[in-house]
Amino acid sequence: NAESRSTPEDEAAEVTFMEPQKEIRMVPDMGKWKRSQAYADYMGFVLTLNEALKGKKLGCEYKVSETVEKLLDLLETLDRWINETPPVDQPSRFGNKAYRTWYGKLDQEAEALVSAVIPADKCAAAAEIATYLKESVGNPTRIDYGTGHEAAFAAFLCCLCKVGALKGDDRLAIVFKVFNRYLTVMRKLQRTYRMEPAGSQGVWGLDDFQFLPFIWGSSQFVDHPTLEPRHFIDERVVNEHHHDYMFLDCIKFINEMKTGPFAEHSNQLWNISAVPSWSKVNQGLVRMYKAECLEKFPVIQHFKFGSLLSIQPVTP
Known part of the structure; x- marks a missing residue:
């Protein structure tokens, strides 16, 4: 019977996806983060892309996969929602409260947006991955944005690689197309809603x-x-x-x-x-x-850990 012939792929497929949680609650917890699989995976992802981009112009030739196209559609949707959510009149110049309305749309739709990007057989991962997308656009309470939010977007892309939605030959497109489009949306958010810099x-x-x-x-x-x-x-x-x-x-x-x-x-x-x-x-x-x-600590205390980016220590 099939059950006795389990392969490593089957075991990977049986990963239990989970709602990512904060794990770094106090300064002494920072050691857990630096020893974690998440830190190794995150830094490895950043450096792999860093290596791939050496000497390459934004306009150079590279492959644009279907997943990359879908991610650009997702970012286009976020951009369109900004147009549909103009800033409101309010006494304070910074932190326009219309941002919370915009964020509310993403909060509701994030899981569906991610489901449209990942392979059908990985749909169970949508909620876990969507958490990083929601964390990547700023904070609705403080109406601020900083490098911790940017890190959540890189974590989101790293998770998409881990579930096989993005592949090795997507490296240039990940930065030049997807991350670059993300930046233009973030700049538009920062300008439109006068977001404060976080930390x-x-x-x-x-x-x-x-x-x-x-x-x-x-x-x-x-x-x-x-x-x-x-x-x-x-x-x-x-x-x-x-x-x-x-x-x-x-x-x-x-x-x-x-x-x-x-x-x-x-x-x-x-x-x-x-x-x-x-x-x-x-x-x-x-x-x-x-x-x-x-x-x-002020940046990493907000980082969330799940099955894809795990707080477990790196196995030696």
Whole structure:
């Protein structure tokens, strides 16, 4: 009978999906996170993509799979809901309460949106994966957005890889198509609803809202024949090349949102522009990401763990 011939695939198929939960409740719990399978999988995912993007422009040729198309449709839906949910008149300039209405739609629809993206035989994973999607767009209580929300979106994509919806040859499209579209939706949310930066370090942080596009964006520049780190503070270079490079697109957004000298409002980036090579910038940003985001309790206390991104320690 078939039951006696169980294969590793069958066992993987019998994973019990679960509602992801917070596990890092106090600062001493941070050790559990750094030793966890989730941390290893998450960092491995970020670095695999980092490697795949080396020296590649946004406009280069790459495969766009059906799953990627479906993810773009999902993000298009979130974008359309912003248009359908204009900001309301309110006394305070920041944190427009219409964001909560927008978020309410996602909260209701997230599981259905995810079900449309994943293979039919993995539909049991939809609720677990949808949790990361809901965590990736900001916080409806505080109407803020920060690197912890961005990490939830990377975790969402990592989970889609784990259930086989996204494959190895989707790497470029994951960043250049899906993550890039996610960024445009997040910028629109930040602008439309005047969202506060979550856990912002002010001028000492890299950026009020994002981190990953700086890592992946610096990888795109590795071994570039002419553009060096010192060039990204030159507005002409930014305007000319931002369509090809995520890093410059982030700088362009900062320039649009902030006034005054770049060295004052974005001191960390100003310092990075003095680093001699893009590969040094890339390595430095990976180190900084671990230290400033992934090893900071205020960020990681909100991270949720389930069957796909597990709090269990890495098996040696």
